[in-house]
Amino acid sequence: MSDLKNDRFLKALLKEPVDRTPVWMMRQAGRYLPEYRATRAKAGDFMSLCMNPELACEVTIQPLDRYPLDAAILFSDILTIPDAMGLGLYFETGEGPKFKKEVRTSEDVDRINVINTESDLTYVLDAVKTIRKELNGRVPLIGFSGSPWTLATYMVEGGSSKDFRHTKAMMYNTPEIMHELLSKLADSVVDYLNAQILAGAQAVQVFDTWGGALSHHCYPEFSLKYMKKIVDGLIKEQEGRKVPCILFTKGSGQWLEIMADTGCDALGLDWTTHIGEAKARVGEKVALQGNMDPSVLYASPEKIKAEVARILADFGSGTGHVFNLGHGIHQFVDPAHAGAFIDAIVELSPQYHN
């Protein structure tokens, strides 16, 4: 593997000194970019794009050719694992993801096997290898997975949900069945992320999109516990470098302390938390990633720059901050506004680093 030319993202995650605050954007390879839409049209549907390593590599690299980003993230979907478990993932136009089979009963859970990434999700590992080769050390590559709880919600509901009716009924009525499902998912995620690391991922992020829908009482038991299991099971070092792990639960502002106690390297923050207060609460233990409201990108470049300045000032001096949005970039954002966001970080952040 080639030497890494830009490692400020990895350094900041490990709280090592950097020259400026690194930045990437969740969903940076996405529909807001015309070049992404062109590649996607070439691929056909969304899953065909995910399953084609060359095209997945192409869209992964696209935002790096536009912006001075400090990390690339594997282009894939969070639902590859349940798909590999045989649930039959598909997308209907204008609607969210759906599964042909739902997981509702003890028998349904028994039938599920922990995945073997090498054989079950070869296309993901091929994409990782292709992207690493194409990046050629330009920036590090982030691997990722959905969290066990988040994956479980889609598997039990058979798709997206507003109230998580069936998932929460299973959780409250038969917690032992839910725990069995989450255990199999956690083991699968460990296998999946470690395979990504062995294939070339230099950091990993766990997306817990729906952990914030849990009560304060259920979050530690049904989401965080399994993310800790993942943190514990991950390969810690590869190619002579540490492989940092980022946990991101949307809506977790009240739970940062217990998240930091998992032993992960960094926490992703959404925009409801003051990043300076978060730093005071957990900054000794973990780095922080975030946390601009992605809807700020609908505002003018001047307003975007002002918001970046505010967040940098809120975090203050020193390392341990990776700039990002508090959630994925929206599809209707003008790419020039994403550029203004990144340029502002490049221009304004060096003063906070010695």
Added chain:
Amino acid sequence: MSDLKNDRFLKALLKEPVDRTPVWMMRQAGRYLPEYRATRAKAGDFMSLCMNPELACEVTIQPLDRYPLDAAILFSDILTIPDAMGLGLYFETGEGPKFKKEVRTSEDVDRINVINTESDLTYVLDAVKTIRKELNGRVPLIGFSGSPWTLATYMVEGGSSKDFRHTKAMMYNTPEIMHELLSKLADSVVDYLNAQILAGAQAVQVFDTWGGALSHHCYPEFSLKYMKKIVDGLIKEQEGRKVPCILFTKGSGQWLEIMADTGCDALGLDWTTHIGEAKARVGEKVALQGNMDPSVLYASPEKIKAEVARILADFGSGTGHVFNLGHGIHQFVDPAHAGAFIDAIVELSPQYHN
């Protein structure tokens, strides 16, 4: 007006001693009840039901005839104010509320007038009077309104939204236009709630459904400030009793202290906050209302009872707690499960009161 036979809801909101924890459910008059669906079918569409004082009264009373609830809440919609402002509210089957006109420009905001509830929303006041008469002192009647910020999101987007694209663009790009809109809405809400109080509402709740979509920085400026303006403008006493005011921002667990500083009487909590910790943070200043995850009602009666027991124990001894769900009851809940929820509070809460 007749004497109030059950005032434990009003007493708990004012932190006066009660014999047991009072309970009501957000959206207690709703689609989970077969008798509601029958009345709604009789009325035709949803807005026809809201606009018919006799039928609105009928559905308001229905849950009281099933369960030993301690309060009734006016049956209406949060979007009556923008409708009265001339935006043309309508509902399409299977979709959320929509407006025929959107509010996007300075001219759009200029054209909007503060409402006069007496003349513009007579049907709401007629419903309040009809319900009060029909209740005949059985339990107190809660009036309500959407918060200025929440109303603004629907008005600017022209309906529901996921990312509040146009609303946040207006807020970040032209905050002065957004503030003008929010000021007119706050003045309208004050007029609206005071008219409800004069017509017979004995407590009021402000529903800030979308305040939690704001950043920690924007929430005080664009939502909370206008809720404080409402608290300041409300009639404080009527019929020789205090009229308590409850503020409910979904997703506000990180902001309870600044909410309590508005001078309101109580805060509504969603289920992501530990009610005992909330009590320690703000319990000297305000009462707390909440906070069971409404999806617990999909679980068995035994599990529902266990969850009620846990929340009661978390709050601990003393007054200042109104039991409720952390959000509206879901339409697919079995009415018997709602009954198990309320029965558990009636059975288990007296031990926490002397």
